[in-house]
Amino acid sequence: MTQSNASNAKSATKPTGKLAVLIPGLGAVSTTFIAGVELVRKGLGKPIGSLTQMGTARLGKRTDNNTVMIKDLVPLAGLDDLVFGAWDVVGEDALTVAKRSAVLSEKDIDGAADLLRSIKPRPGIHDPAYVRELPVDNAMKAATHVERVEQIRADIREFKKTLGADRAVMLFTASTEKFHQPGKNHETLKDFEAAIEANDPSISPTMIYVYAGMKEGCPFINGTPNYSVDLPAIQELAKELCLPIAGKDLKSGQTMMKTVLAPALKARLLGLRGWFSTNILGNRDGEVLNDPEAFHSKEVTKTGVLDTILVGEDYPDLYSDYTHKVSIHYYKPRGDEKEGWDNIDLTGWLDYPMQIKVNFLCRDSILAAPLCLDLVLFMDFAMRNHWRGIQEWLSFYFKCPMAAPGLSPEHDLFIQLTKLKNTLRVAAGEAPITHLGLEYYGDDLPICVP
Numbered sequence: 259m260t261q262s263n264a265s266n267a268k269s270a271t272k273p274t275g276k277l278a279v280l281i282p283g284l285g286a287v288s289t290t291f292i293a294g295v296e297l298v299r300k301g302l303g304k305p306i307g308s309l310t311q312m313g314t315a316r317l318g319k320r321t322d323n324n325t326v327m328i329k330d331l332v333p334l335a336g337l338d339d340l341v342f343g344a345w346d347v348v349g350e351d352a353l354t355v356a357k358r359s360a361v362l363s364e365k366d367i368d369g370a371a372d373l374l375r376s377i378k379p380r381p382g383i384h385d386p387a388y389v390r391e392l393p394v395d396n397a398m399k400a401a402t403h404v405e406r407v408e409q410i411r412a413d414i415r416e417f418k419k420t421l422g423a424d425r426a427v428m429l430f431t432a433s434t435e436k437f438h439q440p441g442k443n444h445e446t447l448k449d450f451e452a453a454i455e456a457n458d459p460s461i462s463p464t465m466i467y468v469y470a471g472m473k474e475g476c477p478f479i480n481g482t483p484n485y486s487v488d489l490p491a492i493q494e495l496a497k498e499l500c501l502p503i504a505g506k507d508l509k510s511g512q513t514m515m516k517t518v519l520a521p522a523l524k525a526r527l528l529g530l531r532g533w534f535s536t537n538i539l540g541n542r543d544g545e546v547l548n549d550p551e552a553f554h555s556k557e558v559t560k561t562g563v564l565d566t567i568l569v570g571e572d573y574p575d576l577y578s579d580y581t582h583k584v585s586i587h588y589y590k591p592r593g594d595e596k597e598g599w600d601n602i603d604l605t606g607w608l609d610y611p612m613q614i615k616v617n618f619l620c621r622d623s624i625l626a627a628p629l630c631l632d633l634v635l636f637m638d639f640a641m642r643n644h645w646r647g648i649q650e651w652l653s654f655y656f657k658c659p660m661a662a663p664g665l666s667p668e669h670d671l672f673i674q675l676t677k678l679k680n681t682l683r684v685a686a687g688e689a690p691i692t693h694l695g696l697e698y699y700g701d702d703l704p705i706c707v708p
């Protein structure tokens with residue numbers, strides 16, 4: 259591996275000072291992320307699963323033999339620069355949450371205990387119409403949406419001051435809200451702001467966090483299925499304020515596997531009759547998703563992935579009539595150690611049926627934590643690059659990625675990874691990699707000249 263120099267980057271500048279990671283939703287995912295960062299900083303753990311910490315990118319031709327670490331290709335904030343603040347409707351500090359969530363071993367929690375203990379959530383915005391199944395004891399006392407927005411904005415300013423940070427990224431990892439259809443109030447910024455003024459019930463807690471966060475200049479990452487940066491009104495705000503936005507719903511386990519396997523079927527032109535996915539999960543996320551209206555929000559992000567990969571219009575004989583079903587069952591004994599089963603009914607030559615079975619015994623928050631780290635560092639990079647609006651190059655991280663209006667989002671994990679790395683190459687002043695099959699190496703032409 260050869261060394262690359264961060265000063266290669268054409269536009270973004272080297273970050274200085276602290277970067278505040280401000281987190282609505284101090285639960286299993288976010289405490290596993292925070293504890294992991296602290297353990298890596300202390301040399302007590304490895305950042306496995308993180309592209310920013312362990313990933314590489316090839317530069318130039320294969321014969322150039324030039325592969326660099328992604329963190330050397332573009333100037334990203336270092337782990338030592340990260341500081342954390344949070345809001346939650348439950349008042350437990352991060353140490354108590356990490357212990358209760360039982361994702362990490364006692365030894366690992368001890369290694370990060372001082373930092374975790376110091377993170378006490380500010381009161382969160384609670385609306386029982388959106389999330390029900392929670393032991394709420396730390397709800398913000400505010401009478402109107404306007405007051406809620408003002409309180410979150412004041413909290414952000416206070417966080418930055420006390421944490422000594424002049425930059426902040428908002429990482430949203432609160433519980434999944436019940437499904438609600440966005441409407442006219444979410445179409446334009448003018449209507450959205452009028453709905454906030456009118457204290458309209460169509461404005462959810464998530465929408466207040468995103469609006470307030472962006473008004474304070476924070477790039478926003480939506481790790482959940484909740485409506486926020488996917489709303490046209492918020493996208494208008496992102497353009498107006500020149501802020502990057504990314505979402506939605508972290509692509510961690512079963513859906514990640516789906517976006518690996520579905521492109522393989524398509525690549526080999528194998529047909530699909532049905533894809534049945536089910537899960538058992540016993541953490542608090544699973545408890546919240548036990549509410550059918552909250553599960554429906556998750557169902558929407560989990561079922562959307564096949565439609566843009568296995569497109570019936572393009573392949574009528576293969577993908578015009580398949581059944582796709584997804585379910586999640588709350589099963590307490592399993593805790594965060596989710597188990598997912600997939601049964602795929604596919605067809606081959608002359609339409610003969612075959613089956614694939616996948617049984618993924620995963621750990622939900624262990625898979626999600628490195629995605630949080632990468633997203634925070636990349637969104638801060640995007641912000642320093644003055645990139646605004648939807649960050650399509652970060653589709654890699656989401657179940658339900660966003661694309662510019664009129665374009666289909668990309669779900670194929672490896673196309674997403676290519677997009678991401680090429681975006682970084684270009685940002686660093688390097689050429690994108692095309693993977694052409696006919697390459698010319700010196701005198702050895704791959705074509706016989708007649």
Ligand SMILES: NC(=O)c1ccc[n+]([C@@H]2O[C@H](COP(=O)([O-])OP(=O)(O)OC[C@H]3O[C@@H](n4cnc5c(N)ncnc54)[C@H](O)[C@@H]3O)[C@@H](O)[C@H]2O)c1
Pocket residue numbers: 282283284285286287288345346347348359382383384385389392431432433434463464481482483507508509510511541542543546622623625626
């Ligand atoms: N674990 C994964 O692999 C994964 C993958 C994709 C998405 N997600 C999503 O990430 C989110 C977090 O997952 P988790 O496992 O950490 O869940 P969790 O239940 O452990 O944490 C969620 C936290 O959000 C808090 N909360 C709820 N409403 C809030 C509000 N309005 N304001 C502030 N805090 C609020 C809850 O009290 C809880 O502490 C969920 O929406 C989940 O669906 C998780």
